[in-house]
Amino acid sequence: MFHPLHVRAVEQLTDDSAALTLDVPPELRAAYAYAPGQHIALRRTNERGEEIRRTYSLCDPAGAAPETLRVGVRLVERGEFSTYALKELTEGRTVEVLPPTGRFILEPRPGHFAAVVGGSGITPVLSIAATLLKREPEARFCLIRSDRTTASTMFLEEVADLKDRYPDRFQLVTVLSREEQHSGLASGRLDEERLTALLPSLLYAPGIPAMDGWYLCGPLGLVESASKALRSLGVPRSRIHQEIFHADAGMEGGVAANTLTTTSTSPARPAGLAGPAGSLPTGSVTVSATLAGRGGSWPMDDGESVLETVLRNRADAPYACKGGVCGTCRVRLLSGEVHMDRNYALEPEELDAGYVLACQSHPLTPKVEVDFDA
Structure with a gap:
């Protein structure tokens, strides 16, 4: 069931995104325990009396009794809830929140893992990577992230902190679609053809098929392209986990529907x-x-x-x-x-x-x- 939680902080991440931190009272902390990669639903009633719900992934390392919940919200054109969240939700206000749910998770264990994310798809993967590296010293994680520009990149400092904290166990590859980088990969979209060519050169050990798990998160096009590329490189379907961001007009985005x-x-x-x-x-x-x-x-x-x-x-x-x-x-x-x-x-x-x-x-x-x- 939904519970009203107070907004502790609103942190601007980019021009069109922010991180919301919500306080969890002691009596509800067990109910709001979450696994790395899970999400919460936020609810409000608009001025027309309509109930609006939106789902946002938790980005902090997972905890058994969290004192706070932190989510990343990106403003979407004509997005009713994201507009409300970024322009009206301020410190001290209250928002109704459903306990965490979702199966796009990685419970910490030894092994080699990787993720391909785009835009706000970094949010659940940030929690996954941070929790894994903190709890499991025998784990390694490679993050391949795609964004439009450096200025539009969410959680830039948090990802940089992981790289500094775990230099031998965390590998970061950044691709910008609309901005040239001084070093690293050339700009452009990560489509199936490019990913198929790039991935073997990015991951040397234990090799693409031998990775213990792949986590794909972002717009439909990127997730589908990455999945097809991995399958063509010999990755078993059971090791590919995916979550789509931006589904349709009702979800503040747009993709075609599967039936x-x-x-x-x-x-x-x-x-x-x-x-x-x-x-x-x-x-x-x-x-x-x-x-x-x-x-x-x-x-x-x-x-x-x-x-x-x-x-x-x-x-x-x-x-x-x-x-x-x-x-x-x-x-x-x-x-x-x-x-x-x-x-x-x-x-x-x-x-x-x-x-x-x-x-x-x-x-x-x-x-x-x-x-x-x-």
């Missing part, structure tokens, strides 16, 4: 992406859901997603982005068949296990049963 269909009676992941799904007649679908140990069944209105139907009857149903990105509304499909408009949050093994995103799921059968607690 797929899944069914509870056929848990194997679909071989390809399904086309647009047809809709069942209005009032012919019943959605059953278990949430916080209580179950219920409700008729679905025309055009609704599973999440929208549940929210009409259970206001406590968890969600954040409604764009298929954050994974907050992940449910297990117990019976029936659904069509997911898009999925940027669930890993293949989660799909194999029968999990779907409630915000993107539209029933293809008269009855659908999901479990939010699974």
Whole structure:
């Protein structure tokens, strides 16, 4: 559930981004413990009475009972929440916050790890790298980051501090798309072709396929390009973890949508992406859901997603982005068949296990049963 947290500090990072630090009172610190790479949802009600939620990744090293939560927020054109966060949220004000969630995480362990990030995609990876290097002396981390210019680069000082603190275990590679550097790589976008050529020369040991984990975070184009490049270089899919930033207009950004269909009676992941799904007649679908140990069944209105139907009857149903990105509304499909408009949050093994995103799921059968607690 959401809790009101006070803003301790607002730190300007670039002309269009800032870090927000939120105080966590002692009685809530266990609830707000987080793993490196997780995110929180922030909520406000605008002047029209509409509830607005946005998800932001935590950037500080993870802790079991954090006194503060720190997130990075970048201003997005026509972004209602980011505009509010950067122009109206000031020290001492209060914002409602959902406890941390997300599966884009790396629990500290020995090994060699790397990340390819773009823009604000640095935020969760900063927490991942800092936590790993602090807790695990036998771990190494390589960060390959892409930004437009030096002036637009978020968390520049924090990343430089990691390089100074762990010179033998932290490798930093910076690529600027709109600014020439005096040294290092030439400017330009990190597309699939360039990454395929660059990565083997950047990482000498233990080699690309032998890395213990790759973490990709940023705009869809960069994440897809990096994933394809890694697969072509022999990296197993199980070692590639990704999180997309900027999903669609509702998420203050824009990308194309993936579509797929899944069914509870056929848990194997679909071989390809399904086309647009047809809709069942209005009032012919019943959605059953278990949430916080209580179950219920409700008729679905025309055009609704599973999440929208549940929210009409259970206001406590968890969600954040409604764009298929954050994974907050992940449910297990117990019976029936659904069509997911898009999925940027669930890993293949989660799909194999029968999990779907409630915000993107539209029933293809008269009855659908999901479990939010699974």
